[in-house]
Amino acid sequence: MMKRKLHMWSHEDEEKLKAAILEQGLNWKYICKEVFPNVSPSGVKNMYYLLLKTDEGFKEQIQTYSYLKRKSKFNLLQKQVMQEEASESSQEFLMYHYLEF
Incomplete structure (x- = not known):
């Protein structure tokens, strides 16, 4: 099995991830395939949870979107x-x- 390199997330990557989540929901496999092909689904998921903890505006967007x-x-x-x-x-x-x- 090929091991993926650790992805260093840039601000642009974070913004792309936020947009992908708001568009596709929490479909990690799709987001990895279409937006971040070099990042594992668990890497994308972990970044999502980190964004929820550190970005209050994004957390509010997700709560509104979910509602x-x-x-x-x-x-x-x-x-x-x-x-x-x-x-x-x-x-x-x-x-x-x-x-x-």
Whole structure:
């Protein structure tokens, strides 16, 4: 197995990592493949946790991003449930009128 060299993170690398995380989430393998091919997934993950500890602005961005992502998933599920309920009530209405005639 090929051992990777230790990656020295520059400020530009940190910014690229932040952008990749906000775009792709915590998909370490994807980020390594597409953004940092010479860094291991655990190296990217470790840098993420270091950024969370040292960069308060990034931590707030991640918390906001996570909140909005959860909220959008909840809203999507809520919308699907409402559509299913509307569909069921329409079917019941049609069935009721069909049986009347």
